[in-house]
Amino acid sequence: MAFMAFLGYINIFLVRNSINLAIVAMVNYTAVNNNVQIIDNTTKPGLIQCEVYSENFTGKNEDGPFVWSQPIQALISTSFLWGYITTNIPGGRLAEVVGTKYLLTGSVLLTSVLTVLVPPAAYLGWQYLVFIRVLMGIALGPSFPSMHPMIAKWIPNERSTISALVYGGAELGTVSGLLLTGLIIENIGWEAVFYVEGCFGVIWAVFWLFLVHDNPEEHPRISEKEKTYIKTEIAKDAHVSNKALPIPWKSILTSMPFYSILIANIGHNWGFLILLVDLPVYLKTIFGFDIKSNAVILALPYFLSWISTLILCPFADLCKKRKWLSTVAVRKIWTLIGHLGPALCLFVMAGAGCNIQLIIAMLMLSQVVEAGNYGGWLINHIDIAPSFSGILVSHHFFSFKTALIVS
Template sequence: MIPQDSIKPSSLNKPEGWGIRHLVVFLGFWGFAMSYAMRFNLSIAIVAMVKRNSSNIPIPVLPPLNNSLHHDDLLLSSSHYTYNNKSFSAEKACPIPVHTSGLFGLNSNPAAGGSSDEGEFEWDEVQQGIILGSFFWGYMCTQLPGGIIAQKYGGKWPLGLGLLITAVFALLTPIMARAHIGLLIAARVIQGFGEGLTTPAMHSLLSKWVPPAERGTLASITYSGCSFGTAGIMIASGYLIQENIFGGWPSVFICSGALTLAWFVLWVVFVFDSPEEHPRVGSDELYYIQRSIGDQVSKVKPPTPWKKMATSLPLWVIIVAHTGHTWGLYTLLTELPTYMKTILNFDIKQNSWMSAMPYALMCVTSFIIPPMADVFIKRKWLATVNVRKACQVISHIGGALALIGASYSGCNTTMTVILLTIAGGANGAAFGGFGVNHIDIASNHAGILMGVTNTVANISGFLGPYVAGVLINGNATLERWQIVFYIAAAVYFVDTLVFLLFASADEQPWNRACPTLPPVHNSTANLLESDYDDVVLGREAEQAKNYSSDDDIISV
């Protein structure tokens, strides 16, 4: 029977106001905020967990600065500098002034009391790099299975259960860390297994819920939760640790795990795999989504064309872009708090704020640039592929230039923080670039494509921190950190060049279950009124399927 609210819409225009698709995107935003909070909570916590061992370079403490010498003006461009006839190694570590100074009041004096260096674990830089990267060992293993599961069964439960698993082990992290370093690594690997399901599942949901004209905007809102969650956990961690809540650093894991459990309840209640299945979606919105997406997403799930995918140049281009993005972004995500601590000498609260700034800007950027990209596409000012390339240039070339600048800013804390903030913030534009390119080329297989690219890309997730750890192990100097920044910038340049030369936004022939059908241009205009009946009846068929036996379910 046709639902009571199924009244034929007066027009085919986008329904006004808040819709169920917006609710799905909102909960997706908070889901990814919690996902990244649990993924990178260790990046700040490890600063408080680890003792500052003898392998770190001794840091000179400057006397109070007068007007003739400002600490922010100490650029370590030569091998040594002299202050009050005392020579300091300019390429090893920044000096610590007794009094706070600088544009942000960034400089602290741990030597003057209240030091937060009293950690309880004696892990060297290589061990820390392994711990920080271990999450991605598990994460890359479940990317492809996550895409297959999401395509076959829908994205709701893979995403929800993946974050539930991660939350449980976040709560167990303090116990396992104190028991043995191997158990901590195991906990992080299992968390990676859980979170590996999330991005392919969300891509699958977006391909069913988001019309093409809103794709950049709503996808960017969803995935901006990543930067929001990262910034939020970094800021909160500083206060939780400084105020010794729940014993200090354990509170970082307890709070992020508990909040994710609360989110899981809301996700289960309010999210469904497709508009047809959702009991509360209005018919106007259902019709708008269905007719906008058109035949790009098949009602009968097509088989996965593995061979054609493996030989698809547009897919390989996305893999390269995604890998470059992951290397640069995760190098910052995992290593920036350590840099702020060991080189710029911020205390834990300052560290948390300064480390959060790039991701706060990234969140803002993702709310601005991808929606602007959608406007360019909708008004046909630029071809879709050119919009994707422009976003990629803003994201990665902008980030690369900022990283190179930061590598030369030395102990100018103000300039260093600004440049690193720009480097991280620029990544928000990528949500209008390669980030939605999977859906452009093959929306029927968006979840699997994201699984494929994320699997390859997240090799960088553990390689980046490991390489940084090897480079700075026992020699945490400005010169070594400069190499870390150079590598990330070079990767950005290479992946952008590949994307500019070979990227495509055209729907690929292998996206369709029946290759003889030509790609359909998405449009809500010039549709027959009988299409509306198809949508309503399609909803009835989808809801009826939920009560059918398992034998009736079509498999991939």
């Protein structure tokens, strides 16, 4: 289950984030920078401010076919979130009621079809592309909230470690997505990015459908020994139920732990998504990096974050198992590491000017310490209310995406 979920999140982050790098190859920056008249009349001239492009960063640096202003590019990149927020809460609750297996299968299959439609939509017009991205967001809205209920039913102990493995797919998906996108663009063209990644999603969904089940009782191939162990350990937690329970809205909305996790969620994801969406265009327009250089520089920090996750999260479980720290202390300390570290790195980056070496170093360090979040607030929903973890985490993602879009 955990390994297939890990592969699933790799695929999900492949298809949802590839546009952020592919758009660099899709846009005719020469026309945009020369203030060519376009549909929204908002194009402004732009010049490379830091001349660091050299033989160390080589590759094709050709213009794409689309004359899209910076506001349109930003709209295309963020339009995914407009759809995403609409299905976060229903997705989390549906996972609790009907299970994660079929919900995630449908989510990924629909998204894969929409991914293949990205190139023709772009040629029809940026408005059609925005529409496709919104539909992709609607389809993938349940993807994160739906996994917490499955983890609660399958993993009685070592939840930090297993969550690091599962959700680490997001980091590795970002890494592989950036590298794969850059490689495909360099050798085949930007259109092929979406055709290849769409096919990956279909293949994963087929294997997920036949290999994974919502809980140990339904799995036909699990050993009786393992099934008994999981059932026995899960039974020790009186708050875990295989049946969907009525949602205690009053308790949720008056819970201080709930709001504490909410604030941590907003802080973490704000920085994560801002970097993910804006860095490719930033490196292209400010430093003049080509597609290949852009992909490598962007991918390395997320790879280091994934490695760091595999170290920090098992250590969190070890601290709990050896009783060096309580569960509450572990969640607080790991959340502090995952927030304070990246914040300090971003402050340094903001004052680095054209010092690209320092900027890249801080970017890498920020993602290394960001991994603390996987052993902190991200898994805390299961600690405080495992039977309602889907609805709890869905509200947090919904609140964050809403705040980001409104801003």
